[in-house]
Amino acid sequence: MARPADRRPGFSRRAQYGIFTGYVIAVAGFVAGAGLLIVSILNPAAFSSVRGAASELARPAGEAGAETRAAGQGVIAAIGAYFQAGQQNAALSREVAAARANALTMQALESENRRLKALLGIVDPVVKPIAAARLIGSTAASARRYAVLSAGSAQGVRAGQPVRSAAGLIGRVIETGPGTARVLLVTDPENVVPVRRARDGLPAFIEGKSDGRIAIRLINMGVNPLKPGDVFVTSGSGGLYPPGIPVAVVTQVLHDGGVGHLASDPADADFVVVLPAFQPAAAAALGASQQAAGPAPDASGGGNGI
Amino acid sequence: MPLTRFPDLPHIPVRPEDIVPQRINRAPSPWLASGLPWISIMLASLAAFSPVIASAPVVPPLAFMVFLAWRMLRPSLLPIWAGLPLGAFDDLYSGQPFGSGIVLWSAAMLVMDSIDNRLLWRSFVQDWAVAGLLMTAYLVLAAALAGLAAGYPLPMVIGPQLLVTLALYPLVTRLMALLDRIRLLPLSTV
Numbered sequence: 001m002a003r004p005a006d007r008r009p010g011f012s013r014r015a016q017y018g019i020f021t022g023y024v025i026a027v028a029g030f031v032a033g034a035g036l037l038i039v040s041i042l043n044p045a046a047f048s049s050v051r052g053a054a055s056e057l058a059r060p061a062g063e064a065g066a067e068t069r070a071a072g073q074g075v076i077a078a079i080g081a082y083f084q085a086g087q088q089n090a091a092l093s094r095e096v097a098a099a100r101a102n103a104l105t106m107q108a109l110e111s112e113n114r115r116l117k118a119l120l121g122i123v124d125p126v127v128k129p130i131a132a133a134r135l136i137g138s139t140a141a142s143a144r145r146y147a148v149l150s151a152g153s154a155q156g157v158r159a160g161q162p163v164r165s166a167a168g169l170i171g172r173v174i175e176t177g178p179g180t181a182r183v184l185l186v187t188d189p190e191n192v193v194p195v196r197r198a199r200d201g202l203p204a205f206i207e208g209k210s211d212g213r214i215a216i217r218l219i220n221m222g223v224n225p226l227k228p229g230d231v232f233v234t235s236g237s238g239g240l241y242p243p244g245i246p247v248a249v250v251t252q253v254l255h256d257g258g259v260g261h262l263a264s265d266p267a268d269a270d271f272v273v274v275l276p277a278f279q280p281a282a283a284a285a286l287g288a289s290q291q292a293a294g295p296a297p298d299a300s301g302g303g304n305g306i
Numbered sequence: 307m308p309l310t311r312f313p314d315l316p317h318i319p320v321r322p323e324d325i326v327p328q329r330i331n332r333a334p335s336p337w338l339a340s341g342l343p344w345i346s347i348m349l350a351s352l353a354a355f356s357p358v359i360a361s362a363p364v365v366p367p368l369a370f371m372v373f374l375a376w377r378m379l380r381p382s383l384l385p386i387w388a389g390l391p392l393g394a395f396d397d398l399y400s401g402q403p404f405g406s407g408i409v410l411w412s413a414a415m416l417v418m419d420s421i422d423n424r425l426l427w428r429s430f431v432q433d434w435a436v437a438g439l440l441m442t443a444y445l446v447l448a449a450a451l452a453g454l455a456a457g458y459p460l461p462m463v464i465g466p467q468l469l470v471t472l473a474l475y476p477l478v479t480r481l482m483a484l485l486d487r488i489r490l491l492p493l494s495t496v
Binding site for chain 1: 352353355358359360361362363364365366367368385386387389390393394398399400401402403404405406407408409412413415416448449451452453454455456457463464467
């Protein structure tokens, strides 16, 4: 097939000028885009208001998609459960028996804990969630890992607040619009979470690898004490994330750390909860220092003594 | 071997042309004829608001693929500066640093123009190869820009996405060819 010859203007001066102007606008667009790109790399929050307005426009579509996702997963889970019913029943019966024994132990421990705390005069601050919302969109085609939340500043969501699902940490809010907010997922390389091993409090920090997995880096170098299956929870250092939220499970042990998968896959989370920033003052100071010093992975993890 | 025909099967009106019975005194609606490419590309940009919350970049860059498919199917339909507004719209939803879409889409339009001037003939395989080169360059550069914005070296995570993108491109061109027939339906009275 020969290419169409409709780009040839002939002798019409007007058509020739039209084509020339097209090229000028195209090259000017390229240059303007490069300028905007430099601005947005130097100052990532530069176009947040435009992005917020765009997310507001697309919100109905996203909410419909989120509901479809929940329904679709229900159907698939129901079909899967049908095939594994017998096997699953036996396994679950065993698990329930074990869990019942554990629950009794837990109740005893909890009452003892309460009694001891009352003796010491410790008052637990009650963390009241700010909003419950759905994840209505994500940047599925880009190497950056953002998600869009269906709650915004009208619901009290502010930048810097952590987002979690029932199973674990999802990420933190970085931009808010009136009815939507942009969440930096834990799997984004820019997101660094200070954590400790749930079993013994071994300090580490977690960095996204952008491919769905996360890198676990230890604070104390030397012998690597990680084992596959170790669970890491947030440690509360840095003041951003409240302590005790599950983040990752180790799947692969490397010589200086490990690679893990998320405790809570954002695709499985039907509803997520926005929590208040653990220590807002510390979070603000952290944000300011990060903005001043550029992206330094140790700023929120290793630098302030976990 | 030629495909066998089944003459006793009932006629299924699958062609878009069959929707409009009357053709005399009719012309394509100007709004649809010039607006459908723009709308389809913008809808593909909105595919970020998909039911899947991805933990890794797995979804192909649908908007850029649709954009390339229109450019290959109808070289003069999108003006050469179309990368400026469409790339800016894509940047709002793609999660890339704002401006990367404008730069890459404008560059793709200029490169396509220069390729059209050099290759005088078109074929399916050649179109696929050219689109493959452009999409590979787009994905690698977009990941590099995202890595620059995150202050993190380019993660080698776009491999699976690249393969899916290359394999899906002919399908996208078929879909755009179908949309092109819908675009030219004689809907308005002359």
